[in-house]
Amino acid sequence: MARDEIPATGTLWRLAAIIGMALAVATLAEPLARRYPDLSALQLWAGPLRDAGFSVACFAGAHLAHGLTARRLLRRRKGRRAVPKVLLDLLRFVLFAVAALASLSLFFRQDLSGILTGSGLVLAVLGFAIRNAVADVFSGLAMGIEAPFRIGDWVRIETLAEGRVQEIGWRTTRLVTRDSTYVILPNSQISARRITNFSAPRQEYRDHAELTLPADLPVAEAGRLIAEAAGAARTISVGKPPEVQVTDYGPAGIAYRVKYWVPQHDRELACRNEVLSLIDAALREQGIRLTAERMPCGEGQDSASAGRASGEARRPIRPASAEAR
Known part of the structure; x- marks a missing residue:
């Protein structure tokens, strides 16, 4: 339910007045008929007026209960997320179903158990016929x-x-x-x-990219260069500087991982593009060339496979998926 659909205070007061008037009609109809037996119209309509009054009170009470609950649940508080619309719809359905069953019991002079038994059989047949739609509905409720x-x-x-x-x-x-x-x-x-x-428990999260630089470049200098370049990005979160970590070390090259904070998911591609562009510009300015990615430690290669690997096109800078938050 949207906030503009929440019943106003005046509407709730009107519902309360309707409930009071309906209950007054329902409770006074038969006493007045007994007090004035000469009024044939009152004698004739006393029972229907009582049932109609209780029925109107039931439906107005269901509407009032739903409105009060919605106003309570949809009141925004700091750090609290909005209540799903499906829950409010389910509450509305339950309240009006109870009101409808109570009204049917009054008008047809039957016990609720008989009405529930008959409606249960009908619902069983309908449920089998539309079982796929029912599965979607229950999944939506869950x-x-x-x-x-x-x-x-x-x-x-x-x-x-x-x-x-x-x-x-x-x-x-x-x-x-x-x-x-x-x-x-x-x-x-x-x-x-x-x-x-990607939006829970908060909007921002940390993403990262990996790159491999020559082994003759000192780790401290490479880390400083990458951190300064990535820190100049304007699209990443303010006040949270990027972090640079060494993930692999060997004579063929040193692998680095740069971590940065994305303000929200729809800006992930923009953040990644700017961070990698700034790092690329800083490396080219210093005349530093990227090194092809090396095989993970412990995975041996024979000379033939090593030759094939060296000839394959491999991405030196690899954007990584978002980290678990």
Whole structure:
């Protein structure tokens, strides 16, 4: 539920007044009929007025309870995320279902157990006919309760899509990708995949890239050069300087990993492009050439395989995926 859909205070007071009037009609109809037996119209309509009053009170009470709960849950507090819309929709459905069952029990003079039994059979038949849609709905409820992501979060659904969450519905979840493509995914498929949320627990996270420099370049000088170049980037998070680590060391070259903070996921590519561009410019200015990536320690190569490896095109600077936060 959007904030502009939350019932206003005046609406809630009107609902409370309607409940009071409906209960007054329901409770006074039969006493007035007994007090004035000469009024045939009152004698005729006393029962229906009582049932209608209680029914109106039930539905107005359900609406009032939903409005009060929504105002309570959607009140934004610092450090608290918004309540999923699907939970509020589920609350509305439960409240109005209870009101409808109570009204049916009043009008048809039947016990609620009989009504529930009959409706249960109908729901069983319908559930079998639309079992795929039911699976999507229950998956949506599960995601609404667990809340692995919220509207506005950047997420990656394994093997399906990556984008910003636009809407979380009963059956489907809608994403907008970086290319402004609208992707609609069934909730049952999302619940069966691994979900990566780039916006939780906070918007910013740390990404990194790796590069290999010649072994004759001192580690301290290389680290300072890389850190100064990456630190000049304007797209990365302010106040969190990049870190440079040595990940591999050998006569063929020294591998470095530069870590930097991305403010939010939609700026990841811009941050990576600027960081790598600045590092490339700094290295070229100093006349330093990158070294081809070496095989990890412990993996031997014979002369033939080493010759093939040296002839292959390999990326000297390798952007890495986002780190676990």
